[in-house]
Amino acid sequence: MEKPWITEKWYVSNYNFHPEVKDRIKLSDIEISDCTLREGEQQPGVVFKGEEKIRIARALDELGIHQIEAGMPAVSPEEQKTITQIAKAGLRAKILAFCRARKEEIQIAKDCGVWGILCSLPSSTLLIEEKLKWSYERVVETAIELTNFAHDQGLYVVFSPFDTTRSDFQFLSRYIQSVIAQGHVDRLRLVDTRGCVSPHGIGFLIGKIRELTSLPIEIHCHDDFGLATANTLIAASTGANVLSTTMNGMGERSGNASTEEVAVGLLLLYGLDLGLKYEKFYEVSHLIQELSGVNLQPHKAVVGQNAFSFESGAGLEGFAKGNPFISETYLPEVVGQKFSVLLGKKSGKYSIQIKLKELSMTLPDEKVTSLLKEVKEQSERTKRPVSDEDFRRMVRKVTG
DSSP, X not given: OOOTTBOSSBBOOGGGGOHHHHTTOXXXXXXXXXXXXXXXXXXXXXXXXXXXXHHHHHHHHHHTOSEEEEEOGGGOHHHHHHHHHXXXXXXXXXXXXXXXSOHHHHHHHHHHTOSEEEEEEEXXXXXXXXXXXXXXXXXXXXXXXXXXXXXXXXXXXEXXXXXXXXXXXXXXXXXXXXXXXXXXXXXXXXXXXXXXXXXXXXXXXXXXXXXXXXXXXXXXXXXXXXXXXXXXXXXXXXXXXEEEEXXXXXXXXXXXXXXXXXXXXXXXXXXXXXXXXXXXXXXXXXXXXHHHTOOOOTTOTTTSTTTXXXXXXXXXXXXXXXXXXXXXXXXXXXXXXXXXXXXXXXXXXXXXXXXXXXXXXXXXXXXHHHHHHHHHHHHHHHTSOBOHHHHHHHHHHHTO
């Protein structure tokens, strides 16, 4: 494409594709490993029933997600049963389970029939000394032992030295190299466990790890500073191969990088199509909102209720002139959304005309000004947008 930033469906910044930008990007074969079923459920107050997890897993698979972290088998017998059902559901996505540093947890995961496991041990001084109260040697030896054990069970092994972004790099490099050399690692997972790294910091870390190994690198970012999506995109552009994300950005504390934001960002801003059914994002997002009981803020990017809604008359200028890209970056159909108009204090005449057409109503042009006045006054009085029902009433009022 001569101008990949402009298509029939989107119009983004040309600076994304400037040679000085593109030449610094190291995008390779990238996959999404969605962990909504494990990390998402760790969001306070969220509990998925077994049948709900299976529904979500099927929805993610239909979306085209490459890998699904189905849960943590050691949580309960019910969780083991659910993970087993997901693993045996015939999904195209590869199914992984999360395990702590215990052989019995890896064995349970194996018995569930999953493709792979995430073997999780800390890498920061804070967690090793203050939480585990282990020596560094014990951590390294345990990681070597467990990764070998998991491999012997026929599992794909993702080694996860978590709290990676607060680790001492001298120890981290020795730790990683020792486990790779003496244990068995199919993929290395770097974790911003407390969401405390900057985009520049994560790019630097990925670059340094790339100097140590050619193994696939997975990145898992938390959103404590609202940077999880940015950090994940930077990680992808500097050498990470697998992006660990959650739908709707669910997760502990402030959540995680949003699957939908990361995937759409890669497609539109980096020109990388992951082969997903992007038009299903809105549908899957709402399924998860329904089953989790967690509703998103209306202005949430990509899947928010108002992500493609307009109230301001000035915001609708592009539609009035026949070019939606004057008003928005990409068409809502890309992610399964629809354009909509809210009527309120900031509306203009064109807003009224669109709503009249939407509701199959007509009004003489000379009455539009009076109707707009009614809309603005009610919105200012109630501090709310005007409902379709109230709008119909106003139309009847101004027409006598």
